[in-house]
Amino acid sequence: MDPEEFRRAGHAVVDWIADYWATLGQRPVTSQDPPGTVAAALPAGPTAHGEPVSALLADLDALVAPRLTHWQHPGFFGYFPANTSGPSVLGDLVSSGLGVQGMLWASAPACTELETVMLDWLAGLLGLPERFRSTGSGGGVIQDSASSATLVATLAALHRASGGRWREVGVDRRYRAYTSTEGHSSIEKAARIAGLGRDGVRVVAVDPGTLAMDPDALRTAIRADLAAGDVPAIVVATIGTTSTTAVDPVPQIGAICAEYGVWLHVDAAYAGAAAVCPELRWSHAGLEHADSYCFDPHKWLLTGFDCDAFWVADSADLVAALTVLPEFLRNAASDSGAVVDYRDWQVPLGRRFRALKLWFVLRWYGVEGLRAHVRSHVALADRFAARVRADDRFVLAAPHPFSLVCFRLAAGDEASAGLLEKVNATGRVFLTHTRVAGRFTLRLAIGSPLTTQAHVDDAWELIASAAG
Amino acid sequence: MDPEEFRRAGHAVVDWIADYWATLGQRPVTSQDPPGTVAAALPAGPTAHGEPVSALLADLDALVAPRLTHWQHPGFFGYFPANTSGPSVLGDLVSSGLGVQGMLWASAPACTELETVMLDWLAGLLGLPERFRSTGSGGGVIQDSASSATLVATLAALHRASGGRWREVGVDRRYRAYTSTEGHSSIEKAARIAGLGRDGVRVVAVDPGTLAMDPDALRTAIRADLAAGDVPAIVVATIGTTSTTAVDPVPQIGAICAEYGVWLHVDAAYAGAAAVCPELRWSHAGLEHADSYCFDPHKWLLTGFDCDAFWVADSADLVAALTVLPEFLRNAASDSGAVVDYRDWQVPLGRRFRALKLWFVLRWYGVEGLRAHVRSHVALADRFAARVRADDRFVLAAPHPFSLVCFRLAAGDEASAGLLEKVNATGRVFLTHTRVAGRFTLRLAIGSPLTTQAHVDDAWELIASAAG
Numbered sequence: 001m002d003p004e005e006f007r008r009a010g011h012a013v014v015d016w017i018a019d020y021w022a023t024l025g026q027r028p029v030t031s032q033d034p035p036g037t038v039a040a041a042l043p044a045g046p047t048a049h050g051e052p053v054s055a056l057l058a059d060l061d062a063l064v065a066p067r068l069t070h071w072q073h074p075g076f077f078g079y080f081p082a083n084t085s086g087p088s089v090l091g092d093l094v095s096s097g098l099g100v101q102g103m104l105w106a107s108a109p110a111c112t113e114l115e116t117v118m119l120d121w122l123a124g125l126l127g128l129p130e131r132f133r134s135t136g137s138g139g140g141v142i143q144d145s146a147s148s149a150t151l152v153a154t155l156a157a158l159h160r161a162s163g164g165r166w167r168e169v170g171v172d173r174r175y176r177a178y179t180s181t182e183g184h185s186s187i188e189k190a191a192r193i194a195g196l197g198r199d200g201v202r203v204v205a206v207d208p209g210t211l212a213m214d215p216d217a218l219r220t221a222i223r224a225d226l227a228a229g230d231v232p233a234i235v236v237a238t239i240g241t242t243s244t245t246a247v248d249p250v251p252q253i254g255a256i257c258a259e260y261g262v263w264l265h266v267d268a269a270y271a272g273a274a275a276v277c278p279e280l281r282w283s284h285a286g287l288e289h290a291d292s293y294c295f296d297p298h299k300w301l302l303t304g305f306d307c308d309a310f311w312v313a314d315s316a317d318l319v320a321a322l323t324v325l326p327e328f329l330r331n332a333a334s335d336s337g338a339v340v341d342y343r344d345w346q347v348p349l350g351r352r353f354r355a356l357k358l359w360f361v362l363r364w365y366g367v368e369g370l371r372a373h374v375r376s377h378v379a380l381a382d383r384f385a386a387r388v389r390a391d392d393r394f395v396l397a398a399p400h401p402f403s404l405v406c407f408r409l410a411a412g413d414e415a416s417a418g419l420l421e422k423v424n425a426t427g428r429v430f431l432t433h434t435r436v437a438g439r440f441t442l443r444l445a446i447g448s449p450l451t452t453q454a455h456v457d458d459a460w461e462l463i464a465s466a467a468g
Numbered sequence: 469m470d471p472e473e474f475r476r477a478g479h480a481v482v483d484w485i486a487d488y489w490a491t492l493g494q495r496p497v498t499s500q501d502p503p504g505t506v507a508a509a510l511p512a513g514p515t516a517h518g519e520p521v522s523a524l525l526a527d528l529d530a531l532v533a534p535r536l537t538h539w540q541h542p543g544f545f546g547y548f549p550a551n552t553s554g555p556s557v558l559g560d561l562v563s564s565g566l567g568v569q570g571m572l573w574a575s576a577p578a579c580t581e582l583e584t585v586m587l588d589w590l591a592g593l594l595g596l597p598e599r600f601r602s603t604g605s606g607g608g609v610i611q612d613s614a615s616s617a618t619l620v621a622t623l624a625a626l627h628r629a630s631g632g633r634w635r636e637v638g639v640d641r642r643y644r645a646y647t648s649t650e651g652h653s654s655i656e657k658a659a660r661i662a663g664l665g666r667d668g669v670r671v672v673a674v675d676p677g678t679l680a681m682d683p684d685a686l687r688t689a690i691r692a693d694l695a696a697g698d699v700p701a702i703v704v705a706t707i708g709t710t711s712t713t714a715v716d717p718v719p720q721i722g723a724i725c726a727e728y729g730v731w732l733h734v735d736a737a738y739a740g741a742a743a744v745c746p747e748l749r750w751s752h753a754g755l756e757h758a759d760s761y762c763f764d765p766h767k768w769l770l771t772g773f774d775c776d777a778f779w780v781a782d783s784a785d786l787v788a789a790l791t792v793l794p795e796f797l798r799n800a801a802s803d804s805g806a807v808v809d810y811r812d813w814q815v816p817l818g819r820r821f822r823a824l825k826l827w828f829v830l831r832w833y834g835v836e837g838l839r840a841h842v843r844s845h846v847a848l849a850d851r852f853a854a855r856v857r858a859d860d861r862f863v864l865a866a867p868h869p870f871s872l873v874c875f876r877l878a879a880g881d882e883a884s885a886g887l888l889e890k891v892n893a894t895g896r897v898f899l900t901h902t903r904v905a906g907r908f909t910l911r912l913a914i915g916s917p918l919t920t921q922a923h924v925d926d927a928w929e930l931i932a933s934a935a936g
Contacts, residue, residue, distance in 0.1 A: 001554030001832065003490040010482030013558045017565030018475040031577055035807045038581035045592050050834040053558060056827070060562065064824075067578035072567045079575070079796070082818065084567035086469030090481045090521060094528065096560045096772050097485030099540045099552035107547070109499055110535040113506035124513050144612060145816035155661060170665025171639040185792040186817055192789070193623060193815065195663020197638025242796055298818075304564050305818055321660070324653040328547070328710055328902045328911070339503045347661065347815065348613035349654055350550065350766075350773055356532075359524070364469065366518040434796045443796070 009053040016057050017089070020065065021072070024450065028427030029075045031067040038067050069430065074450035077459065078432040080242065080270045080404075081447020084304035091360030092304055095353040102351045105339035106331040112340055115142055115355035121362055122297070122309050125370070126275035129288040132311035134340075139315055141345040142354045144306040146269035147186035148347060149294035150236060152310070152318060154190045156292070157234035157263030159321040167321060171195040174230040178202045178221060180213035180248060182241040184267060208437065211246035211398055213237060219256050226260070234263040237290075239283050240271025243434040243443075244398035244406050247271070247283050254289020266290045269308070271402050273300035276370050280378070283401065292318075300403070300447055302373060303361045307354055310345075319344045377403035377446045380456045384444060387460045393467050397436040403446040406436060409467060413440035422466045429459045477521040484525050485557070488533065489540070492918065496895030497543045499535040506535050542918035543897040545927065548710065548738045548872075549915020552772035559828030560772055563821040570819045573807035574799040580808055583610055583823035589830055590765070590777050593838070594743035597756040600779035602808075607783055609813040610822045612774040614737035615654035616815060617762035618704060620778070620786060622658045624760070625702035625731030627789040635789060639663040642698040646670045646689060648681035648716060650709040652735060676905065679714035679866055681705060687724050694728070702731040705758075707751050708739025711902040712866035712874045712909075715739070715751050722757020734761045737776070739870050741768035744838050748846070751869065760786075768871070768915055770841060771829050775822055778813075787812045845871035845914045848924045852912060855928045861935050865904040871914040874904060877935060881908035890934045897927045 001009070031037075041063050071082050102111030119140025123132050132138050143149045158175055159166045175196055179187045181203050191201045202225065205217040222232045235257050237248040250266060257264040266287060272295020274280040287293060294310040297303035312318050323344040325334075333339045343349050365373070381403040388394045388407045397406040409415040417440050420433055434441050442463075446456065469477070499505075509531050539550050570579030587608025591600050600606050611617045626643055627634045643664055647655045649671050659669045670693065673685040690700045703725050705716040718734060725732040734755060740763020742748040755761060762778040765771035780786050791812040793802075801807045811817050833841070849871040856862045856875045865874040877883040885908050888901055902909050910931075914924065 003486040006489065006554035006557070007482060007486040009554065009558055010486065010561075011479050013561050014475060014478030014482060017562065018471040018478065020565060021474065022471040033577070035573065035577070035801060035804075036581070038578045039585050042582070042585045045589050045835075046830040047834050048836050050837050051831045053555070053828075053832065056559075056831060064578045064582065065566075067581070068566065068568050069574065069576050070566075071569055071576070079569075082567060082569045084564065086474035086477065087521070089474070089561070089564040089567075090477055091524075092564045093478075093481050093557070093561050094485065096552065096557040097488060098533075098536065098538075099550060099557075099772055100536050101539055101547075101550045101773060105503065106537065108537050108539070109501070109503070110506045110532045113504070113535070114510070114532065117507050117510045121513050145818045147816045147818075151661075151815060158663075166665065167660055168666050170660070170668055171663035172665075185794040185797070189790065189792050189815075189817075192635055192638070192792075193619075193661065195626075195639035197634065197640075198636050200638055242794070304567055305569060305820055306816075322657065324657050324660075326653040326710070328900060329653070330901075333503060336503075347619060347657075348615045348774075349657075350613045350615075352773055360521075362514040363519045363524060364521065366515050367513075368516050369518050432796060433798075 012053060012057065016060065024070060024072060025074050027070060027073065029073045029430040030069045030424065030427060033067055038063055072448055072450065074448055074452065074455040075429040075459065076448050077444045077446065078430045080299050080445055082298055082305050083300065083302055083447050083449055085302040085361060085449055087360040087364035088302060088304045088357045091357035095356045098353060100353055102353055103343040103349050104329060104331060104334060104341045106333045108353065111353045111355065112342060114359060115342065116340060118355045118358045119309060119311065123311065125367065126272065127281050128293065128311065131288065131313040132293065137315065138311060138313045140309055140311040141342050143308040143310045143346060145308050146267055146294050146296055147189060149308050149310040150186050150265060150267060151190040151193055152322065152346060153263065153265035153292040154194050154234055155321040156312065156318040158194060160263060160317045161231055161233040174200065175233040176200055176202055176225050176230050177234045177236065178204055178218060179236040180204050180206050180238065182206055182211050182243055182246055183236055183238055184242050187236045211241065211244050213248040213253060215249055215252035215256060218253060222256065222260050222262065232260055232262045234265060236265045236267055239266060239268035240402060244436060245271060245400065245402050245404045246398065247401065250286030250289065254286045258289060263291045264289055266293045268293065268295040270296065270299045273297065274374055274402050277374050297358060300374065301370065302365065302449060303357055307358060373449065380446050380453060381405050384456050384460055391464060397441040405444045406434065406441050408439055408441045416440040416442060419463065419467055423462055426462060429462060480521060480525065484528065492538060492540060493542050495538060495541065497541045497898040498537045498892065498895060501535055506531055537898065540916055540918065542916055542920065542923040543927065544916050545912045545914065546898045546900040548767050548913055550766055550773050551768065551770055551915045551917055553770040553829060553917055555828040555832035556770060556772045556825045559825035563824045566821060568821055570821055571811040571817050572797060572799060572802060572809045574801045576821065579821045579823065580810060582827060583810065584808060586823045586826045587777060587779065591779065593835065594740065595749050596761065596779065599781040600761065605783065606779060606781045608777055608779040609810050611776040611778045611814060613776050614735055614762050614764055615657060617776050617778040618654050618733060618735060619658040619661055620790065620814060621731065621733035621760040622662050622702055623789040624786040626662060628731060628785045629699055629701040642668065643701040644668055644670055644693050644698050645702045645704065646672055646686060647704040648672045648674050648706065650674055650679050650711055650714055651704055651706055652710050655704045679709065679712050681716040681721060683717055683720035683724060686721060690724065690728050690730065700728055700730045702733055704733045704735055707734060707736035708870060712904060713739055713870050713872045714866065715869065718754030718757065722754045726757060731759045732757055734758045736761065736763040738764065738767045741765065742842055742870050745842050765826060768842065769838065770833065770917060771825055775826060841917065848914050848921060849873050851921065852924050852928055859932060865909045873912045874902065874909050876907055876909045884908040884910060887931065887935055891930055894930060897930060
C-alpha cells in the first residue's frame, strides 16, 4: 500500500470511526448473539489475492460491530471504564504510522525521552511525591496494564528482599506478598507468575465499614510470617479497589512497611486519575512511603488501552531484576550510562511509542479539561447515589468517593441478580456486579466521555422501574 | 472532541503519516543528536487549557521525527525488522476507535472470536500442525511479544512439571529451563521472572558450523539435572536465532523432550513468517513435537507491533497456570464453559482488539501477496550475500537461510567495528552487530516493505567503499 493509497483508505477509516461514534448511542450496548456467531460467519482463510479496504469496512459493519460490547457507549457502566478519546486515537495512529521500537534509547530516542517527560508531566498533574520524578533516582514508565505493573513491582521487591541474590538463585525461600481481601486478582496472579504460589499471598482483613485494609491485621500477618521464618517481600495497597473503590490507609500501611523493610506498591489503577483534581488528592495521602505506584490513564483519563503509568522511587532494583544484555543490543549510548533503556523496566523487550497518545491527550484537553472530565463523572455518581439513597427498595452497598456506585435491592441477592439481568437485557445500559460482604451488588461505573446527566438519569429510571 | 472534529483532525493525521512515508527515504535513518535533546525542548507540563491538533503535528515535525531511528526506512537493516504496513495501521486505527476490551469473551465477543479465527488462519498459512488449531484442545492467542510468549509457556510448563501443585506452592524445587547459547535473552528473563533464577537456565552448546543446538548436549544436560534431583521443566528451541537465524534441530529436540516429559516451546519470533512460503517450511520440521510455538507477525509479516502469535497444543495447563476468577469478572458465558476468555492466556488482564490489524493485513495482501513479500526479502539477502562472498576483504559469518546476512571483515574485530560505525554515521543505512564465535559481526537484516534491490545495492556500495 503506497502513501497515496494509504491516504485515501485512511480517510475512509477515519470516517468510519467518526460515524461509529456519532451513532454509538443508538446501538444496543451489548450483543445478544450466542457464542460462535462471528467465527461461523468467517471464511476458512484469506483469499489468494488481496481484497480492498472497502470490503473490510463492510464486514466491520456487518460482522464485527454488532457483536461487541461497546465500551465507549454512553450507557456502558460495567467493570471500570476503559475510556478513550479522539486525541488518544490520533496519538496512537501516529505511533502506528511511525512504527518505531522503543526498547532502547538508541532504537528510538524521542520515544524514550517523550515517555520520560510525559510521566513527569503526569506526576505533576497528580501531585505525586518528588521521589517519583525522573530528576532523582526514580522515574516513570508506561506498562501495558496495572497487572504488569504489579508484576514488575513484585520482581523488584523480591530482588531487594533477597539482598540481590534472587536474580541468580530464584525463589529459594518463602517470600510473602500482602494485600487486602479487596485487592485485585492481578496481585495473586503476579505472585503466582513470580513463583510464590497462591500460598505466598497473605490476604489481609478489611474494615467492614470502609472495606479498606486493616493496618493492625497487616502488622499481625507480617509478624507471624517473620516468626515462621518467611520473608515479607511486598505489600500491595489499593487506592480505589475494583469491587467498590475503597481506599486503603496508605499512611499507616507505609509506616508498617518502613518498619519491617517491606516494598510498598500502591495500585491506583482506576482512582489515580482522580488526583488530577486537588480536592480528590486526599485519596493519595501517604504516597511518599511508596516504593512504586501505578494508575491507568486508559481507565479514566481519556487515553486508550494500553497505557498504565508506573513509577518507582528508585529504579535500581527494578533494572537489576529485569536486565539481561545480549551482544546484539549493546550500543554506545547504553554503555555510556547516560540514557534510560525502558526494556529493563518491563517484561517484554519490544515497545510501542505509547507516550504519543498521552502527549496528544494532555495537550488537547489541558489541565482544566482533564479536571472537568473527572469532576463531571464524580458529580454524576453523586447524583445517581442520591437517587438510590432516596428509594427505600435500594441499599447503597459502599461509600462512593469517585465515579462508581455500588448498590443492591433490599429484597435480597436473587432480586438483585434478577434486576441486573433485566436491565442489561434491554441493551440500553450495561452494568456488572460484585459481592460486598457476601451480598450480590450491582456496580454502576461512570466513565464514558459520551455519558451525560441524561444518560445517568435514564439509567436510574430503567433500574427503578425494573426493580418492580 | 466530537465526531466531526475527529473527522477533520483524523484526515490531517492520516495525511501527516502519508507524507512521512513518502519522504522517509530522504531522511537520515538515525538521529545524531545527543541524549536529552527532546526532553530539553519540552515544557514542564501541559497548558491549563487545550491546544489544537495542528500544534501537535507541528511539534511532531520539529521535535519528534528528527530524533527517531526510522524503523520503516528503506535503509533500516538493524536488529530484526519491525515492519508495518498501511493495512496494519488502519486495522489498528479501527481497534483504537472501537476502544473495546477483550479480556473476556463477554466483554467484547467479536474481539475474542476474530482473534481465534485469525490464529487459525495464520496456522493454516504457515502449515502448522493440526494440534495448534482451535478445533481441538489447543489454539492460538496474540501476545504482545515473543518474550511474553516464552514467559507464559514457562509458567504452563512449571504447572505441568509440578503435577499441578505449582500454582498453590510456587517454586519449591529446582526447576530447570534449557536453551542454546544462541537462544534469545528473553528466555533467561522469563526464567528469572518465573523465580528460577539465572542458575535455573541451562545453556546448551551449539554445533560450531550451523550454530544450532546440539541435541546430544541437551540430553546430557537433562540427564545431569535429573541425577542431581532437579526438575527439567521446559526446553526452548529456536527457529531463526536472533544473532544469526540459526535453526535448532526441532525433530531431535522434540524426541528428547518426549522421552523425558519436558515441555517444548519453539520460538520462531522472526523466522516464523518464512513458513508462509512452502519452500521455506523445512525450517519448521518437527513442530508436531512442540507444546507451544510462537512467531511475530510484527517482525516480518507486515503487521505493526505488538502482535506475537502464540499457540499451545493443549490450553489446559496454560489456563490452569494463569487463571484467577474474582467475582467482578464472573458472567454467564464464562460459567457455561462455551467460550474462551483470553485473559487466562496472558499476563495482563486487559487486552486490545489486536486481531483487527491481522485481519486487515491478511485480507489486503492475500496469501500470494504475503509470500511475494517474504520471497523478495530472501532474494535480496541472497544477492547481498553473493556480493560479500565475492569480495576477499569480507567473510560471511554464518548461513543466511532467511533475510539476515551476517558478515565481518577478514581484517579483524577492530576493523569490523570501525566499518559499522562508519556506515551508520552516514545516516543512509543502519545496521547492528552481534558476535559469532567471539568475533565482531555485522548484521544486515532486510525487512522494511520500502526496501528494494536498489537500496540493498546502495548498502553494499556504501559498505564496500567504507571498508577501504
